[in-house]
Each structure stands twice: as structure tokens, then as C-alpha cells.
Amino acid sequence: AQSVTQPDIHITVSEGASLELRCNYSYGATPYLFWYVQSPGQGLQLLLKYFSGDTLVQGIKGFEAEFKRSQSSFNLRKPSVHWSDAAEYFCAVGATGGYNKLIFGAGTRLAVHP
Amino acid sequence: DAGITQSPRHKVTETGTPVTLRCHQTENHRYMYWYRQDPGHGLRLIHYSYGVKDTDKGEVSDGYSVSRSKTEDFLLTLESATSSQTSVYFCAISETGGYGYTFGSGTRLTVV
Numbered sequence: 007a008q009s010v011t012q013p014d015i016h017i018t019v020s021e022g023a024s025l026e027l028r029c030n031y032s033y034g035a036t037p038y039l040f041w042y043v044q045s046p047g048q049g050l051q052l053l054l055k056y057f058s059g060d061t062l063v064q065g066i067k068g069f070e071a072e073f074k075r076s077q078s079s080f081n082l083r084k085p086s087v088h089w090s091d092a093a094e095y096f097c098a099v100g101a102t103g104g105y106n107k108l109i110f111g112a113g114t115r116l117a118v119h120p
Numbered sequence: 121d122a123g124i125t126q127s128p129r130h131k132v133t134e135t136g137t138p139v140t141l142r143c144h145q146t147e148n149h150r151y152m153y154w155y156r157q158d159p160g161h162g163l164r165l166i167h168y169s170y171g172v173k174d175t176d177k178g179e180v181s182d183g184y185s186v187s188r189s190k191t192e193d194f195l196l197t198l199e200s201a202t203s204s205q206t207s208v209y210f211c212a213i214s215e216t217g218g219y220g221y222t223f224g225s226g227t228r229l230t231v232v
Contacts, residue, residue: 015160040220049210049223050163096162100220107153107178108212108221112162 008033008099010111018117019087027082027114029097038100039080040108041071045093053095056080067091092118123147126211126224133231139198141227143211145191151214152194153221154178154186156207163210169194201231 009032019025031037038057042050054065061073071082080097097111125144133139143152151170155163155178165178167186175186183205185197198205208228212221 010162012162038220042223049225050221051223052220055220107165107168109165110155110163112160 008037008109010097010099010109012095012097012111012114014114015112016115016117018119020119021089022086025082025084025087025091025116027095027097027116029080029082029111030078031080031097031099032078033099036075039071039073040098040100041065041069041080041082042096042098042110043067043093044096044113050096053082087116087118089118089120092116124211124213124222124224126209126227128227129225130228131230133201133229135202135231136200139201139229141196141209141211141229143194143196143213143224145194145213147213147215147222148191149213149215149222150191151216152188153212153214154184154194154196155210155212156180156205157210157226158207166196166209198229201229203231205229206231 011030040055041053044050053069054063056063056073063071069084094113094115096113098108100108123146127142153168154166157163164180169175169188187195208226210226211224214221
């Protein structure tokens with residue numbers, strides 16, 4: 007069965023510092039992988055997605071993620087964090103069979119210090 | 121989000137009462153999903169639909185039912201609300217399923 011693990015529940019970084027949010031997945035075949043962001047009181051917005059091809063994926067708001075098959079990971083990165091990046095981030099994996107449900111991780115809450 | 125609307129946005133209800141949440145889309149997408157979001161659990165799938173009158177259970181379906189009589193509407197019903205169903209409920213739509221979703225703004229439900 008598919009599963010997603012986000013090992014860090016909370017992360018705090020200083021504004022301008024680099025950021026890496028970890029995501030590990032369990033899935034037998036090549037997965038579809040996603041990162042979503044949720045600002046307080048809002049719905050989820052898609053940051054980026056990986057289906058195939060280049061393992062480094064660029065997304066919106068200056069985020070990128072790298073798919074590493076050997077490590078079953080899809081970590082999200084940003085070189086310089088802005089105060090507006092404070093939010094909760096969710097990694098998700100989608101199956102290629104069935105009705106393509108997305109399985110979400112528990113989320114990582116990011117706080118940004120000025 | 122444009123193209124997907126959830127109603128109501130907030131609701132407080134009493135234990136034992138029935139509650140229906142509505143998800144309405146204008147994108148004509150085939151797939152629709154209901155998730156609940158709880159701290160420490162992320163989003164968990166309740167039910168989903170892959171077409172009109174075609175629905176199936178997700179991982180946390182007990183106590184919930186759904187209906188989809190039109191492409192644009194997906195209803196989630198709590199037959200007899202319990203305090204454990206206090207949560208934020210999100211609807212999502214997708215044209216192609218696993219290629220990613222568009223989410224609604226959520227419904228915050230409190231069962232007292």
C-alpha cells in the first residue's frame with residue numbers, strides 16, 4: 007500500500023535562510039509525487055508535481071523538489087525563505103492504477119523568523 | 121478556488137443530527153473527492169467519485185455517506201454526527217485523477 011512520511015512536524019527557519027522539507031514515500035512502481043501548501047484558513051495549493059523525466063522539478067513561488075528513487079524521497083527546497091512562506095506543507099503520492107487517489111503525509115508546519 | 125465551491129464554510133451542529141456538506145464544481149471534472157483534515161493526520165480520504173452515481177469508500181468512510189447525482193455536485197452526509205467528526209472537510213476535483221487535484225476552501229464542522 008502507498009504511504010507518505012513527513013518526518014518533521016514543525017520547522018523554524020530565519021528569513022533568508024535555505025529550506026529543505028523532507029518527504030519519503032512507499033510505493034511499488036514509479037509514483038506521481040506532489041507538494042501542496044496550505045496557508046492558515048485556506049485550502050491547499052499545488053506547488054509542484056513529478057510524473058517522470060527530469061528528477062529536479064521546479065514549482066511556483068521559487069520552490070523546487072528532487073525525486074530520488076534510491077532513497078524513496080521527494081524533498082522540497084527553497085534557497086531563500088520569505089516570511090510569506092510560513093504555512094503548512096503536504097507531500098502526496100498518487101497511484102497510477104485504480105481511481106488515482108492521492109495519499110497525503112501528515113504535513114510539516116513551517117515558521118519563519120524575521 | 122475558482123471552479124470549486126464548498127458550502128457551508130462553517131457549521132456547528134449537535135451530536136446525533138444529520139449533516140450534509142456540498143461540493144460544487146464548474147470544471148466538468150470526472151473525479152471528486154472528500155477528505156478530512158485533522159492535526160497530526162494530514163488529509164485522509166473519506167469517499168471519492170469517478171462519475172455520476174459512481175462512488176467508493178476511502179480510508180475513513182465509517183459514519184459517512186456520499187451521493188453524486190450530477191457531474192457538478194458531490195454531497196457528503198454525516199448520518200448522525202459525532203464529536204469525532206469535528207474536523208475540516210475538503211473537497212477536491214481532478215480531471216485525470218492521479219495527476220493532481222484542485223481543492224476547495226474547506227468546511228469547518230464542529231459537533232457539540
